Amino acid sequence: MxxxxxxxxxxxxxxxxxxxxxxxxxxxxxxxxxxxxxxxxxxxxxxxxxxxxxxxxxxxxFYPPKETLLTxxxxxxxxxxxxxxxxxxxxxxxxxxxxxxxxxxxxxxxxxxxxxxxxxxxxxxxxxxxxxxxxxxxxxxxxxxxxxxxxxxxxxxxxxxxxxxxxxxxxxxxxxxxxxxxxxxxxxxxxxxxxxxxxxAFTNGFAPDNLRATMDMEWNNSLWDDLGKRCLSCGNCTPVCPTCYCFDLVDIASLSDDEGSRVREWDSCQFVGFAQVAGDYNFRPSPVDRLKFWYRHKLHGFDDAFASRTCVGCGRCTVSCPAGIDDLVQVVKTLQGQKEGKE
Ligand code: SF4
Ligand code: SF4
Incomplete structure (x- = not known):
């Protein structure tokens, strides 16, 4: 120690x-x-x-919601x-x-x-x-x-x-x-x-084994469609997460164009425009695409690159979701086929 x-x-x-x-x-x-x-x-x-x-x-x-990077x-x-x-x-x-x-x-x-x-x-x-x-x-x-x-x-x-x-x-x-x-x-x-x-004292949780296999095998589980229909794409679940770090860069130019600044602002992968690219193509056009992407990122997406998961189990996304759907524990349990409900 x-x-x-x-x-x-x-x-x-x-x-x-x-x-x-x-x-x-x-x-x-x-x-x-x-x-x-x-x-x-x-x-x-x-x-x-x-x-x-x-x-x-x-x-x-350390990573404020809005920050000027350069002028x-x-x-x-x-x-x-x-x-x-x-x-x-x-x-x-x-x-x-x-x-x-x-x-x-x-x-x-x-x-x-x-x-x-x-x-x-x-x-x-x-x-x-x-x-x-x-x-x-x-x-x-x-x-x-x-x-x-x-x-x-x-x-x-x-x-x-x-x-x-x-x-x-x-x-x-x-x-x-x-x-x-x-x-x-x-x-x-x-x-x-x-x-x-x-x-x-813990009353909430799931067996954390095989999260990658669970996500892969249950990628087409009907649960996702249900969650996708109810998700508001409000993005509340990302700023509250201790490990969400996606940002947008915004260049703010003066009208005369000779001065300005580059600003970094928190972004959310749950926003419809997040994966939109030139040509008006969107890699994740629907709420269900974006939700699945986020869950994968949180549960095993960082295993290969950083040998760690990026969900730390704080429960903020669950309590802050206005649609009442972002209950990560219940989602994982349902995908794992565990039947018991939350206390
Ligand atoms: S429970 Fe996990 S995914 Fe949800 S806000 Fe906390 S760390 Fe992020
Ligand atoms: S907080 Fe809930 S409703 Fe809002 S984007 Fe996240 S999952 Fe969807």
Whole structure:
């Protein structure tokens, strides 16, 4: 295990102030009765400790919905650079940490995306343990324990936090945290008990074997037609996904055409124009084509290139689908021929 420490929750305010001394701290806060969002905070009392899934995942801090990549004027092109403002993102759960790890892999793959990496390299990620609700299925996707994407990780041990340090950036903060004491055997037992309890708390999920074969063999299953008829092609399922990264490039020119900018905006493979090419040909003209493409991408499309699946089991697509059809667990179970319904 990485270096591990324990500190009392009574000292959390001091812990938070140290994070704040590093840069702007963002954490999940409550934004309505049932929804949470990562926002910049100044007071630890703003943190919504019961938040499971935020509306948007933390990818928004490094890959914003809209971003100017370059500007040009009088024949001179200037590439945009990050303001190098240091950010601390607090309270990231294991599924979202895996999501960030996948985004790192994608944006680091050549040619590396400096716009993403500059922001990512000026951040400290503090993970936080969580108990699953009826939508969580990270256990099925192998993403229920934090293994990547974070610098520090806190596990909730009732009156204490168990702190794991994963990276040199995380270690660099330690001298400023006098409230820490090294974890003893009894603390490690409490830590193990927590994670065992958590493993047993999952009520949602599926057998994750043979997802590629399931998708291939059930490509013409009538379920897809049913889902396709009900899909609104609204694209809600993609911005909320921690690992959806498709974008559109928009060139905005001034009327005199001697200055302008190139802007990157989030796009969605569920939009009808996403796969439209010159000659008015569309590779995925109907909602069912686009849904199947997305499911394949999430369930096994990245196995070959990156040896990982891109669904991390956060449940955001299910809760945000206005048509009530994007229940990935039920879709997989139906394709696998499993008959039991969700609790
Ligand atoms: S596909 Fe759905 S459940 Fe899976 S990571 Fe994306 S939003 Fe979360
Ligand atoms: S959120 Fe639901 S209705 Fe909207 S595009 Fe996705 S699957 Fe279709």
């Amino acid at each position: 990485a270096q591990s420490f324990v500190f009392s929750k009574a000292d959390f305010d001091s812990f938070f102030r140290v994070l704040q001394s590093l840069g702007e701290v963002s954490a999940p806060i409550r934004v309505s009765d049932q929804s949470f969002a990562f926002k910049q905070i100044n007071d630890p009392r703003e943190i919504a400790w019961d938040a499971l899934r935020t509306i948007l995942p933390p990818k928004k801090f 040009y004027k009088d024949g001179q092109i200037e590439e945009s650079v990050s303001d190098n403002k240091f950010q601390v993102i607090f309270g990231v759960h294991p599924c979202d940490l895996h999501g960030l790890g996948i985004m790192d892999t994608i944006f680091e793959a050549g040619p590396a995306d400096t716009h993403y990496l500059q922001k990512r390299n000026h951040s400290l990620i503090v993970g936080l343990s969580c108990m699953p609700d009826k939508f969580c299925f990270c256990q099925s996707m192998g993403t229920s324990c934090a293994t990547r994407g974070y610098d520090l990780f806190l596990t909730d041990l009732d009156d204490d936090f168990f702190l794991q340090v994963e990276t040199p950036a995380g270690s660099a903060v330690l001298p400023q945290l006098p409230m820490l004491r090294p974890a003893e055997d009894a603390d490690k037992e409490r830590y193990k008990d927590y994670w065992l309890r958590r493993e047993k």
